Amino acid sequence: MKSKKILIITYYWPPAGGPGVQRWLKFAKYLPDLGWKPIIYTPENPSYPLLDESLMKDVPKDLEIVRTKIWEPYQLAEKLNKSNKKFKAGQFDVGQNQSWKSKLSIWVRGNFFIPDARVFWVKPSTEFLEKYLKENNIETIVTTGPPHSMHLIGLNLKKKLPNLKWVADFRDPWTEISYYKHLKLTNRSDKKHRFLESEVFKNADITLATSYTDAENFRKHGANAFCITNGFDESDARHHEQSEAIFSNASSKFTLSYIGVLEQLRNPENLWKALDDLVKTHLDFAENFSLKFVGRIDDKILQTLEDSSLKNHILNLGYLSHDKAVEEMAKTSLLLITNFPNETSKGIIPGKIFEYLATGKQIISFGPKDADVARILTETKAGKHFSYEDSEKIKSFILEKFELWKAGNLKDNSENIEQFSRKNLSEQLAKIL
Template sequence: MKDKKILIITYYWPPAGGPGVQRWLKFVKYLPDFGWKPTVFIPENPSYPIVDESLQSDVSKNLEIIRTKIWEPYQIAELFGKDNKKFKAGQFDVGKNQSWKSKLSIWVRGNFFIPDARVFWVKPSSEYLKKYLKENNFDAVVTTGPPHSVHLIGLELKKEFPNLKWIADFRDPWTEISYYKHLKLTKASDKKHRSLEQKVFKTADIILATSYTDAENFRKKGANAFCITNGFDGSDKTGNTHKNPKFTLSYIGVLEQLRNPEILWSTLNQIMQENEEFKNDFELKFVGRVDDKILNEIENSKLKNSLNNVGYLSHLEANAEMQSSDVLLMTNFPDESSKGIIPGKIFEYLATGKPILSFGPRESDVKKILHETNAGKHFSYQDSAELKAFLISQYQNWKSGITSSKTKNIEQFSRRNLTGKLSEILEAETRVRA
């Protein structure tokens, strides 16, 4: 049986680093196993905030990749100095001591570039792909955002090819993302964002969400939405499971002010003050990029001598750090509207078998996953007594030589199994809507 052809339009692709690139990198890796032949369309000259050359190893030499030039207005962001990388990455300094440069960059980002600063790629990409699709038959096209401007390419292609099945993949929500309210939008800009989002929801044949809550919210807005979470790839495991000389609590990834677990730092300080043995045995490790204000807070506390700030590492190196940690930390935004956010790192954390310590809204999709897999404990930002008991119990496990938790049902989150689920949805929807 001849493979079906699927075109994936994405901004992030190796050598881009970070979790955003890995979702479709892994889908593309496994789609041929399920009878789909992928082609990838990416920018020729992107401006990636993080680069990770190790991810190139997952790109098949037989994969057809199409590249076209993009113009991005980030020379404007250079005016804002060190905030430029945050501006590119969609991260914003919204703390109490926000500088005027940060305020201005956020206002420019939200109101001048709708839906985002990659919007100038839409018109040339649409024109190129309309010609390409007339010469090459495809069964389906995928747009994946953020940047959500990529979905506007899908809108243009759907006008030209109404019978082409369009899958709009939302790795993060658009107007419901936690930082949307911090974009300092005018009423006109907010209206335009919401109007474009609604057009995508109504026009795409399939909307994909990465969390159960997001899929439900998208359906309420009229989308034909399905949840396919992110996942882990068994081939990324390093096998490094030796016990550390220190009881190591690690955070892997980017940690900004809005997800700062202050309750954790205060609880750790309390335990260290009460327990000299814990103080001598404990290590707090950061692997990735941590907000300077958070680092300053920690360096001005009892945690200072326990801090190991490694900095950014490649994906494979970061996985090795996960494997050699004793507890893995994950944080989410505290407000209830963020309950549907499932950070991609949770699945790579799951693959290690190490206990996961999670913070976020009291009820959340992350809490559901941790409960189903028996992989750790989820706390709100007020659960200090329970948090202290959890940390002490994990420390006692480390002292006893217990290096992993008894997880269950995690294979449902393997990248290959998730790709199989994607294939089933594609097959069913293309039959129903043919």
């Protein structure tokens, strides 16, 4: 059977690090076995917030990758204010942490670069790809965002080539993302964002969401939307059933670990307070507790923790390669995941939860009530979800796990996680295509 070609338009591609790159990297890995030949279209000179060379090993050797140059103004923005580099990772200073330079930079970013600073790649990419698609007989494309400028490339191509099949993949929402309200948009800019988003929903043949709630919301806005979550790959997640040796290499401390980027908008202050109280009031807990960070933690969050009783319990390993980060997940007692606190973010499912699930470790989660993450944790019996208003319940949960750990009874366990394997998710995608 001859494979059908599918062009994937993505800003993030190895050696880019972080969860955003892994979704289509894994689809590109498994789609060839399902009748599809992926071709990647990505910038030649991108400005990535994180690099992870270890992900290069997952790029299929025979995968065709097409690159063209991009101009983006982040280098200029970083000269104005070093904290602007956070924009590339979707991070913002908020509230009292905002300087006048931060406020100005955020206002410029939101009102001058719509939908984002990669918008200058849209026109040249449209011109290049219109010709490329015709010459290579490609009838199906995927755009994956953020950055949502990728969807504008798809929108332009769909209008020029009406018979083209277009899949718009939203790894995060556009106007419903939590930081959207922090962009200091004028009414005119807000209307433009919403108009462009609506055009994408109406013109894409298929819209993909990474959560159940987002898919439902997209359908309400006129999209032909399906949910395909992110997941874990058995070949590199080191599943607890396959890697017993690594998992036995547990920490000598009762360790709560956060893996990934933690910005101010997802800062679980009530958790830090609960841990601070436990360290002050439970001598046994204080002697055996460790708070481990792997990844980029906002400087201001870190400073707050170091000014508290948790100071001597922090192990900050910084950014590690994906492989090393997975190993650190295994060497822990509890895994922490956080989401934006507002109701509109209940559909966000951070990608790392699936790799967390693959370890079999228990998970403590923070975010809005009735979040999709809570649904997954309930279905898999993998942990507990809390709102940012909870306090005493958090302490009870942590103490319960601590007592089990102390008695040697904190077992690895999770159920029904096979549905989230990258291979199974790729099969879902192939059916939709």
